[in-house]
Amino acid sequence: MLRVRGSASRAQLAAGTRLSRATISEIAADLRRSGLIVRSQGGSSGRRAGRIPELLTLNPDFGVIVGVEFSHTRVTVIATDATHRIIGSKTRDHDREEPWPQRLGSAVGFIDALVPSRAPLIAIGFGVPGAIAGRAGVLAGIARQLTERYGVPVRSENNARLAGLAEFSWGAGQDMNDLIYVRLSEGVGGLLILDDEPRLGTTGAAGEFGHVCLDPNGPVCRCTNRGCLEAYVGLRTVLSRAGAESVNALRDALDRDEPRAHAVVADAGARIGLVLANACSVLDVSSVVLGGPFTQVGDHLLRIVRQSIMRHAHSGSADGLRIRLAELGSVDGALGGVALVLRDHTIPLAIPATSASKRSEEARTA
Template sequence: MTPATISNLISELLDETLVMEKGNLEEDRRRAGRKSVALAFHPNACNTLAVHMNAREVQIGLANIHGTVQTLRRYEISLESGQSAFIERLISEIDACIAESEEVTIAAIGLGLVGLVHFESGTYLSKDHLGWKDVPLAALLRERLGLPVYIDNNIRTMTMGEKMFGAGRTLTDFLLIYIGPGIGSGLVIGDRLYRGGSTGAGEFGHMTYNPDGPICHCGNRGCLERYTSLTAIASELDALDEEELLNRVRQSDRQAHEAVSRAGRRIGTVLASYLNMFHVPKVMVAGPLAEEGSPLLEEIRRELYDRSYLARRERVEVAASELGENIGLIGAAALAQWNEVFEHRRLG
């Protein structure tokens, strides 16, 4: 494109308040003509409604194009209450948030959901142990709310958040592992989120750690999640709940420290096998226990480097996610922005 064409396009973007000028750029050498002007996305260029679901609650927030989120509401859920009740409550809460944000133009809605999701069709897949059936959730929400809707597994949306707004911005390949009540992962290859088959990929927590271990709800035995999730560690310590576990870790309780260290070693063992098969230069770890200097990260690194020849030869960086406790909402916003604005995909 010619400089004039570029200038015309930028003028249109400025007129539509999609971008804004940030002042003149400092240049290494003087040249004739107008000084170069720095541009940035306008904070109000694209607002999305982000919905993040974990095992116990749903969070809903408003996010701008920079990934800055404002939490609007959160509510506890009981999946055992039934699929229809869950969906109606979800629609009601989202609708209320849209009404509260009437002065803001919302471009799309992104949902990160626990469990299996068929991204292309927007289908939330069945949960046999709860008696749930497949439901075309994205299409249902689009019809009821009148906005573009994108849904995916919540850990894959977190991974997309890392790619757009976190340390993954400068990486073409990386792995994200999230450690919460369960364990999941997301993989970026060649700057693209890898989904695998129709139900996606990334069930890191359901890789086998001990073939003779306890039965998991997925039907397998000895899944990593049964040994290293927050739920598993709390149970090992006879803690009342995960909050007690986290409090004991913050208070440097010796038994809690040892339990978290064991979890790190177990994760590092499985991660070494993963990276021997598929090498990435960086692994980001997210969740309440994933802080730099924590025994969890230290033991993951130690076990990985002890067990993986490839990780020693071509160093793999293991680091805490930069997105903090809002990673779920940031990820859901990234899902909506990437598909509605940057790729402009209409699915379902």
């Protein structure tokens, strides 16, 4: 629970594990003595300390977890400790044609710069765009080179699903048990969370909202089917229809009430809403989170998507449905790499190498 939540009070741990408060206190005392968990550093302090329940976290001295996102045009790396505290992040934009060795070289340079020399690296989670199944070669190549260089566990996932995992862990979906996350970028992907668990499906491709068919006779999609959502609302398609050079330019045009921009966004928003309405009717989730660069136009898009969902979803599933914009910005995919590592219980978080941290914790306790 502390891996996934970052920090929690004993009462929260008892509720989440369905163990008694007494059992949790006993386990927590044991783990604190062995230096595995510590009192939250960012938690209560000063005169109110006595009134706020003490929060526990994993020991930040375990080391550093790294998340990497390779998007079509950007490499982003973020580093955190086991308590979810962000140590730093770095990013670089590049051409679409940039070869993979250069992208990987950027990531390695960022990792070397971000991981402090005294702190051990625990694991790396990374994401790439597109269907994971079709990218086995790229994924295996990156994973092999990172493993050889750093000697730590490396995990990978589609970058839209990683962004959704990050929003579920720390962003707009963190108070939700069920959610549909959709990432609106050049491609349209997403993640499905049901009963607090990401659902990946049989082949790991669940959440591909971009390839829901809206019209069997519609335009050809890059997946070779016709009339997919992505063929209508992929970011490049939207920008070219609106005659805008960038998302910022599109937002400016919307702010100036330019009819062409409004018509394009209204059409895209209605289609996105229709697909999400159908998904909500089938899955009966409590919330929808919209992320990705297209959402930088903000309320202009959110309002139309919301209207469309409310209009088309089955009334039972639309009642009380929360529809929000993502909160984590452009580091969402890289942060999702960290979440992937934290949620993977086959990856051990190292025991502190020195007894120094144990001693200092004992001193703090005393």
